[in-house]
Amino acid sequence: RMRRMTPDSTTDQLQNKTLWSSYTEIIDVKQCYPNTALVGVQVDSEQFGSQQVSRNYHLRGRILQVPSNYNPQTRQYSGIWDGTFKPAYSNNMAWCLWDMLTHPRYGMGKRLGAADVDKWALYVIGQYCDQSVPDGFGGTEPRITCNAYLTTQRKAWDVLSDFCSAMRCMPVWNGQT
Structure with missing residues (x-):
């Protein structure tokens, strides 16, 4: 309540x-699907008669780290x-690969x-992709x-190889990291 x-x-x-602009409601509950965007829709089926209700969503995906001089x-x-990054949405395959290689939650960032x-090298590849x-x-x-949805768990090397093959390059592992 605000007064x-x-x-x-x-x-x-x-x-x-x-001036009241907006508000955010914070609910402290245990989440069943952490780190996931969920959409809940409730409609009255009588409004649609015997037709099935259809929904369409335009998903943009993750905010990635992209070069600071990139729009x-x-x-x-x-x-x-200068080698620095900024957060932004991008479907550039090279920066999706960078995110997958360096993100600690779902990528290779812990290793x-x-x-x-x-x-x-990814900067040059990113320019080629664009x-x-x-x-x-x-x-x-x-x-x-890159407008992919990764929905099944696979070996990291296989996923990285698939991403690289789409960019006409190949990952190289030196056997130490």
């Missing part, structure tokens, strides 16, 4: 008008990259560090994108 104790100002010398919306790289992955190519309908599209 204002003083009335709004009537003078131009004091601006204290209250994922325009797929442009500006200036010289590999950022220093164990050649980010400079090059515009004809889409066959008179327009252009990025050369390679």
Whole structure:
């Protein structure tokens, strides 16, 4: 509950008008599906008669670490990259691979560090993935994108090999990390 104790100002010398923008409700419960986005929909079946209710969702996926000089919306790289990253949504296959290699929860991040992955080579591969190519309908599209849902557990090497093969490259393991 939120309550204002003083009335709004009537003078131009004091601006204290209250504006309610939004609120967030925090529920402290044990989650059945942690780290998962869930959607719950309740509809009255009488509104649809004998038709089955259909739902469509546009999912963008994870926020990844992408190069600090990269604009994922325009797929442009500006200036010289200093090796730092920023969080942003991207379906660039190279940065999806970087996320998979370095993320500690679901990726290889507990075994590999950022220093164990050649980010400079991935930067060049990322630029290759973002090059515009004809889409066959008179327009252009990025050369390679990643819009995958990984729903089954597999060996890490197999998943990494599949991702790399989509980018026309191959992972190399030195046998030590």
